[in-house]
Ligand SMILES: CC(=O)N[C@H]1[C@@H](OP(=O)(O)OP(=O)(O)OC[C@H]2O[C@@H](n3ccc(=O)[nH]c3=O)[C@H](O)[C@@H]2O)O[C@H](CO)[C@@H](O)[C@@H]1O[C@H](C)C(=O)N[C@@H](C)C(=O)N[C@H](CCC(=O)O)C(=O)O
């Protein structure tokens with residue numbers, strides 16, 4: 001379904017250099033490596049280069065026109081392609097992509113989730129419940145994107161607007177009826193969800209993270225709050241489990257309802273934990289007028305029940321009956337959450353979980369969850385991201401040491417940082433704990449997990465936090481294939497478990 005460049009120019013009243021005659025656009029992209037024949041190539045000014053400088057390359061790959069800013073227009077001139085000039089190509093990207101892909105026509109039900117922790121988990125749980133209700137679903141998350149039964153690997157948590165609209169168009173072709181989208185603060189700050197009005201938006205929590213992208217917690221919060229505006233969402237569900245939830249309710253410009261799994265917090269919906277086992281967490285969700293539902297999530301931790309409760313209330317806000325949801329999930333929510341406290345061990349020997357947590361608050365919750373289902377000692381293996389918010393490392397180290405019995409500090413994605421320096425910062429943090437864990441420092445993570453397994457006995461648990469679902473390590477900008485889940489399984493096998 002191509003659309004004419006002349007039509008685009010007329011629709012948005014744009015300035016154009018060159019001829020639009022006979023130019024038909026079938027897609028939009030911001031990356032030359034992803035250009036398909038017939039695409040409009042959007043030259044974004046970046047941190048390292050101006051995308052418009054790659055217009056000639058885009059043309060070779062089949063792009064038929066360029067959209068960029070005035071500085072970019074000068075760079076794109078040599079490509080010989082018609083150039084549409086806008087003030088901010090990033091700000092125009094969402095609406096232009098929506099128009100090219102016609103995503104406003106017959107949209108599926110759209111659910112968006114933001115917050116520091118729990119976005120991926122809530123999105124997966126929401127998708128699982130929708131499937132149990134019999135709908136064909138879509139998902140956009142840090143771990144994977146789903147178009148019905150098709151799985152596509154993700155690069156960013158929230159894709160650029162051009163990619164997101166293209167994804168929605170493909171979902172429409174596959175008759176997807178409801179989509180769960182994880183929306184990062186960066187996505188809100190950088191126009192990645194422009195041109196989309198979600199039926200229901202949700203806020204999980206806010207805690208220390210991303211203070212390399214945002215000056216302070218207030219600025220980080222303001223980025224998230226922008227989700228609760230009429231141009232982003234119709235209705236909202238706000239978790240009051242972190243203190244910031246009340247601020248979202250106060251600042252929201254759309255109608256919101258509230259939920260909490262924390263005792264003593266007054267919310268319209270309440271999550272009550274009934275049982276915490278190694279295999280599942282059972283909870284009751286009670287709403288206004290005492291309406292309630294009881295079910296399980298196949299993951300450890302109160303916070304996962306909180307995420308499931310949030311997902312269910314999002315569905316209620318979208319018009320699903322609580323009773324129908326209760327019926328669909330009466331035998332439990334059938335979800336698989338890749339790399340979220342994912343158990344990779346078998347029935348004998350220590351239990352090993354691989355997790356994606358990379359913030360102090362995530363450590364606090366996952367360590368608490370592991371402790372609840374462990375009869376022996378809790379061993380934690382952890383490394384921190386290089387070239388990402390270094391100010392959280394002290395607190396990561398402190399929480400890790402405070403709530404584990406044995407702490408093995410290792411490497412994660414060093415990127416362009418010195419891995420030893422990162423480890424030292426975590427070790428410094430660990431030294432700030434009141435009750436300090438026994439500390440080990442083992443540099444390569446393959447060795448660290450083997451070391452942790454060698455220390456573990458039957459009844460102990462190992463939590464490896466950081467790598468989660470990921471299938472690479474980023475060392476000096478090179479992504480080396482690597483799977484923590486596979487390494488952990490191999491370590492257990494080698495140890496005879
Ligand atoms: C720091 C940051 O936000 N970087 C983003 C930015 O990259 P950049 O400014 O460095 O781009 P650049 O290299 O200067 O290139 C400028 C433009 O030219 C294009 N280009 C460049 C070279 C080329 O050969 N061809 C080409 O087309 C690029 O695609 C880009 O559009 O523009 C790129 C294209 O849109 C993004 O992919 C990239 O996100 C990077 C990968 C990133 O990691 N972003 C992080 C901060 C992020 O967004 N994270 C959030 C949060 C996750 C969470 O919750 O934990 C997320 O949503 O993922």
Ligand SMILES: Nc1ncnc2c1ncn2[C@@H]1O[C@H](COP(=O)(O)OP(=O)(O)OP(=O)(O)O)[C@@H](O)[C@H]1O
Pocket residue numbers: 115116117118119120121122142157182184204205303304306307339340341355356357358361362363365366
């Ligand atoms: N509701 C919650 N409250 C606090 N911590 C949580 C919650 N849900 C999940 N976590 C923790 O945070 C980690 C990351 O979870 P998840 O991937 O769902 O969050 P996310 O918001 O998608 O993070 P990211 O954007 O980094 O992918 C989990 O592995 C767990 O340790």
